[in-house]
Amino acid sequence: MIETQAQARAADAADPLRVFRDRFALPDGVIYLDGNSLGPLPRATRGRLDAALRGEWGDGLIRSWNDADWIAAPARIGGKIARLIGAAANEVVAADSTSVNLFKLLSAAVRARPGRGVILTEAGNFPTDLYIAQGVAESIPGAEVRALPREEVFDAIDSDVAVVMLTHVHYKTAARWDMAEITARAHAAGALMLWDLSHSAGAVAVDLRACDADLAVGCGYKYLNGGPGAPAFLFVAQPLQDGLSSPLSGWMGHASAFDFSDDYQPADGIQRFLCGTPPVLGLTALEVGVDIALEADMADLARKSAALWNLFAARIDVRLAGYGFELISPRDPAARGSHISLSHPEGYRIMQALIARGVIGDFRDPDVLRFGLTPLYLGHEDVWRAVEILHSVMRDEAWRKQAERAPGRVT
Amino acid sequence: MIETQAQARAADAADPLRVFRDRFALPDGVIYLDGNSLGPLPRATRGRLDAALRGEWGDGLIRSWNDADWIAAPARIGGKIARLIGAAANEVVAADSTSVNLFKLLSAAVRARPGRGVILTEAGNFPTDLYIAQGVAESIPGAEVRALPREEVFDAIDSDVAVVMLTHVHYKTAARWDMAEITARAHAAGALMLWDLSHSAGAVAVDLRACDADLAVGCGYKYLNGGPGAPAFLFVAQPLQDGLSSPLSGWMGHASAFDFSDDYQPADGIQRFLCGTPPVLGLTALEVGVDIALEADMADLARKSAALWNLFAARIDVRLAGYGFELISPRDPAARGSHISLSHPEGYRIMQALIARGVIGDFRDPDVLRFGLTPLYLGHEDVWRAVEILHSVMRDEAWRKQAERAPGRVT
Numbered sequence: 100m101i102e103t104q105a106q107a108r109a110a111d112a113a114d115p116l117r118v119f120r121d122r123f124a125l126p127d128g129v130i131y132l133d134g135n136s137l138g139p140l141p142r143a144t145r146g147r148l149d150a151a152l153r154g155e156w157g158d159g160l161i162r163s164w165n166d167a168d169w170i171a172a173p174a175r176i177g178g179k180i181a182r183l184i185g186a187a188a189n190e191v192v193a194a195d196s197t198s199v200n201l202f203k204l205l206s207a208a209v210r211a212r213p214g215r216g217v218i219l220t221e222a223g224n225f226p227t228d229l230y231i232a233q234g235v236a237e238s239i240p241g242a243e244v245r246a247l248p249r250e251e252v253f254d255a256i257d258s259d260v261a262v263v264m265l266t267h268v269h270y271k272t273a274a275r276w277d278m279a280e281i282t283a284r285a286h287a288a289g290a291l292m293l294w295d296l297s298h299s300a301g302a303v304a305v306d307l308r309a310c311d312a313d314l315a316v317g318c319g320y321k322y323l324n325g326g327p328g329a330p331a332f333l334f335v336a337q338p339l340q341d342g343l344s345s346p347l348s349g350w351m352g353h354a355s356a357f358d359f360s361d362d363y364q365p366a367d368g369i370q371r372f373l374c375g376t377p378p379v380l381g382l383t384a385l386e387v388g389v390d391i392a393l394e395a396d397m398a399d400l401a402r403k404s405a406a407l408w409n410l411f412a413a414r415i416d417v418r419l420a421g422y423g424f425e426l427i428s429p430r431d432p433a434a435r436g437s438h439i440s441l442s443h444p445e446g447y448r449i450m451q452a453l454i455a456r457g458v459i460g461d462f463r464d465p466d467v468l469r470f471g472l473t474p475l476y477l478g479h480e481d482v483w484r485a486v487e488i489l490h491s492v493m494r495d496e497a498w499r500k501q502a503e504r505a506p507g508r509v510t
Numbered sequence: 511m512i513e514t515q516a517q518a519r520a521a522d523a524a525d526p527l528r529v530f531r532d533r534f535a536l537p538d539g540v541i542y543l544d545g546n547s548l549g550p551l552p553r554a555t556r557g558r559l560d561a562a563l564r565g566e567w568g569d570g571l572i573r574s575w576n577d578a579d580w581i582a583a584p585a586r587i588g589g590k591i592a593r594l595i596g597a598a599a600n601e602v603v604a605a606d607s608t609s610v611n612l613f614k615l616l617s618a619a620v621r622a623r624p625g626r627g628v629i630l631t632e633a634g635n636f637p638t639d640l641y642i643a644q645g646v647a648e649s650i651p652g653a654e655v656r657a658l659p660r661e662e663v664f665d666a667i668d669s670d671v672a673v674v675m676l677t678h679v680h681y682k683t684a685a686r687w688d689m690a691e692i693t694a695r696a697h698a699a700g701a702l703m704l705w706d707l708s709h710s711a712g713a714v715a716v717d718l719r720a721c722d723a724d725l726a727v728g729c730g731y732k733y734l735n736g737g738p739g740a741p742a743f744l745f746v747a748q749p750l751q752d753g754l755s756s757p758l759s760g761w762m763g764h765a766s767a768f769d770f771s772d773d774y775q776p777a778d779g780i781q782r783f784l785c786g787t788p789p790v791l792g793l794t795a796l797e798v799g800v801d802i803a804l805e806a807d808m809a810d811l812a813r814k815s816a817a818l819w820n821l822f823a824a825r826i827d828v829r830l831a832g833y834g835f836e837l838i839s840p841r842d843p844a845a846r847g848s849h850i851s852l853s854h855p856e857g858y859r860i861m862q863a864l865i866a867r868g869v870i871g872d873f874r875d876p877d878v879l880r881f882g883l884t885p886l887y888l889g890h891e892d893v894w895r896a897v898e899i900l901h902s903v904m905r906d907e908a909w910r911k912q913a914e915r916a917p918g919r920v921t
Contacts, residue, residue, distance in 0.1 A: 124564075124568045126568070126569045126571070129571070131571060133571065133572045136572050137567075137571060137572045137575075139567075139568070139571060140563060140564075140567045140568035144563060145560055145563050145564060148559060148560075148563065148791075149556055149559075149560060152551060152555060152556050152559065152737075152795075153535075153551075153556060155738075156548075156550075156551045156737055156738055157535045157537070157550070157551035158537045160537070160540070160542060160544065160548060160550060160870060161544045161547050161548045161870060161872065162865075162870070163738070164548075164738070169738055169739075195606070195607070195610065195786070196606070196760065196785060196786025196787055196789075197786055197787070198758065198760030198761065198762075198785045198786035198787075199606065199610055199758060199760070199785055199786055202757070202758055202760075202785075206649070222772055223772065224772075226761050226764070226767070226770050226771065226772070227760050227761035227786065229772050229773070229774070230759045230760060230761055230763075230764060230774035231758070231759060231760055233759060233773070233774045234756075234757045234758060234759035234760075234774065235757075237757070238617070238649055238650075238757045239649075240651060246772060320787070326563075326567055326790065326791050327566075327567055327574070327575070327580055327787075327788075327790035327791070328580075328786075328787045328788045328789040328790040328791070328792075328793075329789075329791075330789070331786070345645075346613070346645045346646075346648070346649045347609065347610060347613055347642070347645060348641045348642060348644060348645035349607070349609030349610070349613075349638045349641060349642055349645075350609065350637050350638035350641055351609075352641075353637070353641060356637070357875075358875065359637050359874065359875055360637065361633055361634065361635075361637070361640050361657060362640075362644070363640070363641035363644045363645065374607060374609045374610055374613075375606070375607025375608055375609035375610055375638065375739075375742070376607055376608070376609075376731070376738075376739045377738075377739045378607075378739040378740070378741070378789055378792050379737065379738035379739040380559075380737050380738070380739070380740075380791050380792050380795055381739075381789050381791050381792050382739075384563075384791055454573075459571060459572065459573070461572065463770065464768075464769065464770055
């Protein structure tokens with residue numbers, strides 16, 4: 100139990116993950132609690148990307164599709180991400196955006212369950228998940244989106260449901276679904292299960308194999324530290340792959356892309372879920388982030404994530420009682436992800452004041468302050484100091500005079 | 511008329527575009543005739559991308575979505591590409607891959623023409639165009655792809671056709687459609703017209719407005735020199751925008767993405783054709799290439815492109831008569847793009863030998879040698895020397911002993 104800043108510092112000194120902090124170029128004077136929205140720059144990325152520009156693109160030119168193996172990057176990096184989420188190497192590819200990958204898999208799933216049209220999800224799920232589901236439903240006759248309050252989802256998984264689509268860790272509250280339980284229920288009802296791992300992969304333990312998941316997507320620019328708008332990833336359980344088809348039947352998903360034949364013939368296996376030409380520069384940066392995550396022990400990450408979270412919550416209890424904050428994330432470590440969210444009626448202005456003092460979290464409508472406690476590069480003392488600074492913001496009423504509310508930031 | 515190498519050199523000295531050559535990091539000892547597949551590295555890209563990594567991502571972190579205006583990059587860069595293709599700034603966005611953009615626009619077009627189901631295109635069009643069209647057709651009840659020989663396309667534009675999809679400059683032969691003529695015919699038949707500008711934008715004159723085009727897509731990594739797998743672009747004529755909807759209804763196409771509402775409401779205008787989070791690193795590199803293209807005079811580019819082509823063809827006639835080559839690109843400048851293609855039964859091995867001698871073109875099944883004659887960074891003497899080296903390859907039978915044929919290269 101950490102009760103002093105010195106104890107927080109001592110916990111950092113004993114932290115097996117401490118070495119990873121120096122792998123990231125975090126700016127001086129900033130405590131960065133928004134890695135759940137955009138992970139920071141790994142120090143290795145600049146050199147790696149410059150080598151790709153100078154050597155691979157500049158000197159290698161078109162030859163680098165083979166010589167630098169650009170063509171295999173989606174499968175190679177997917178195979179690495181697979182190790183972070185309990186999947187086999189041939190079940191994951193890195194490609195496109197999370198939204199585009201959701202469209203591929205949701206469309207394929209609904210079409211694979213004829214006679215059922217429901218995409219069941221949670222109201223208040225991350226917006227693009229809901230929007231893409233609506234787009235899929237409008238594209239397929241008889242399909243519909245059913246978005247229910249969180250507590251009603253489990254019981255609503257019935258024989259009308261083609262696919263259950265849930266975000267493992269909720270972007271706003273950090274509430275975490277019991278992946279095995281929901282997946283089993285979906286299968287019992289004859290539905291497919293699609294997990295969005297955007298707020299999980301690289302942050303909390305995920306074992307897709309162990310819970311027999313069917314489909315998943317996830318984000319490259321949050322806990323995988325792949326850079327702004329990094330390519331996303333998708334997972335399809337191997338036994339399902341050849342029975343599903345992506346509506347986005349682009350040439351990279353063709354069985355023999357370089358035969359240049361006129362008729363689409365999907366590749367065997369996970370490759371059929373690729374579409375256009377791979378975004379090499381984005382993939383190159385993503386691979387650096389993924390490689391770092393692979394060096395860390397996932398059990399260490401999960402343990403430290405829980406410890407940072409508990410410390411933050413305990414310090415909020417001690418230092419911010421009476422200031423009107425409400426914890427909206429679950430306290431049970433098994434029921435939450437790696438970020439912590441508080442609500443406050445003045446949340447937007449408080450977050451602006453906090454950012455001005457060097458603690459970067461983010462704000463979500465209508466009143467949520469969100470803090471990412473990423474175990475790879477944050478320490479216990481960072482968390483300690485962040486709460487102290489939040490306390491100073493609340494104590495100092497000057498923040499109330501800050502500028503008018505401006506439009507929200509990007510996730 | 512250039513008849514000596516000295517005259518070729520003199521033509522380069524008088525070339526108003528000559529200054530652009532130094533803007534690209536072309537490797538020594540290489541004559542790069544494959545910019546139609548992957549454009550070379552602009553010298554400015556390394557510095558610009560490193561600044562984005564270090565300053566925008568590293569120091570700015572999440573704040574750069576606003577402070578570095580990452581969020582506006584698709585529209586900003588789209589607005590620049592618009593100037594290269596005769597469109598208005600609010601008619602183009604840079605996003606996703608060409609394949610994904612084709613899916614968005616083809617789906618929207620077919621759904622906008624109820625009672626018509628035909629996507630009319632050319633057999634032998636670029637494969638991903640055909641594959642995506644097939645995916646769209648399978649997604650929409652009653653839709654079908656009709657892929658006809660080139661010479662039958664025009665007359666087949668009838669009242670069953672929802673959308674005509676053609677590639678302005680053919681990837682293999684460089685044959686160029688008369689954009690105004692085909693578009694007018696499509697409109698007369700009540701169909702929409704979609705142009706793939708992948709082999710045109712930045713290379714030949716394109717004026718979408720003047721020919722009243724409806725829809726277009728194009729590639730960022732060929733003549734726009736945006737880097738391997740660069741983001742692509744899409745165009746929707748302004749009057750059509752609010753009547754079309756993309757099935758890929760991701761959050762970046764939402765009217766108020768940062769309200770995080772549960773229901774999709776498409777943005778007004780071109781923004782509704784965005785989908786997921788913008789690929790910032792890829793867009794950053796693309797913008798460098800587009801900015802260079804904008805500095806060049808399009809009329810100069812078109813004139814020089816034709817001149818390089820004519821010189822290449824004339825030198826082939828003089829130097830390679832009797833060696834079994836056949837010109838498969840049209841000789842009429844108005845009927846062709848910026849690359850030139852020859853067929854030869856030993857084409858694959860000849861191209862391998864040529865690449866080994868520093869002249870990089872590419873090969874397309876079954877027997878096509880393809881040479882991109884990009885006016886921005888190639889000179890008349892490059893073309894002269896390339897044909898001399900091809901002649902030396904043919905004269906020297908040693909190439910016949912080269913390694914067995916390996917799998918084809920990308921794009």
